[in-house]
Amino acid sequence: MMALLQHLLPVEREYPTVDSLRRQIGKIAERETASLQTSRNNAHLMRLKTTRSDLRFGIAMFIAAIDREFERRAHDLSYDGRFRWPETDAPGGDGSVGGVQFMDExxxxxxxxxxxxxxxxxxxxxxxxxxxxxxxxxxxxxxxDYMRKWGDKGTVQRLRTLAYTIAPLAKNLKRKHDSRNDVAIGEYESDLQWLYDTYYVGRFHFDWPSTRLD
Incomplete structure (x- = not known):
């Protein structure tokens, strides 16, 4: 059943049932964090695609259960000098090992x-x-230390970190002066504006990042 959540499938009849999602919720605590994140990403996309109200309800329950598990695990992180052993999978990046670009993104x-x-x-x-x-x-x-930088959900720290992660990515592409990057730059800037309009205006007060090359 979890294979269905690991890969988005083309037809809705192959999607999981609400009952199967309920059963999987009971197993969430046993699963690795990276595996849960993959399932959550795909569940969100599946929820966008389906028009079935019962399936949307089941997917929402599944996502909420993963969110609660992530919050529990985040609170369990130790900050007294110990750390969890790092995972070896590297989603994306520039091919460098431990590079600044990977940690930024x-x-x-x-x-x-x-x-x-x-x-x-x-x-x-x-x-x-x-x-x-x-x-x-x-x-x-x-x-x-990296997780602390992102702060709690819905906070000014979370929005600041998100905005100040995206803006430098656009600047770095602009510095390459390569027209093949124009679409990516435009999407970064469009998303930054969307974050500004959706979450910043009327709620928070800090200097909003610019993508201009001064």
Missing amino acids: GMLLRMEYRVGVRNGVSTPVRRQILRRLFEDALPPVFPP
Whole structure:
């Protein structure tokens, strides 16, 4: 059954049932964090695609249960000098080992946020991912210092980190002066504006990042 959540399937009759999702909820605590995050990403996409109200309800229960488990695991992280052994999978990145670019983009890549012609996802999917990055519990799959930088869901710290992660990505592409990056730059800037309009205006007060090359 979890194979259905690991891969988006083309026809709705192959989607899981509400009962099977309830059974899987009972097994969430036994699963690895990275595996849960993959299932949550795919469940969100599946929820966008289906028109069945019963399945949307079951998927929402499944996602909420994973969110609660992520919050529990995040609170269990130790900050007294110990750390969880790192996972070896690296979602995306530039091919370097432990590079700054991977850590800067780590959470975005983990949530499968991607821009550009070649590997990018559609605007509705990107906006859904950005909502989850701001509003949801994040998977505690990175070192504690990195996780602390993101703060709690729905906070000014979370929005600041998200905005100041995306803006430099656009700037880095602009510095390459390569027209093949134009679509990716435009999507970064469009998403940054969407975050500004959706979450920042009228709620928070800090300097909003710019993608201009001064």
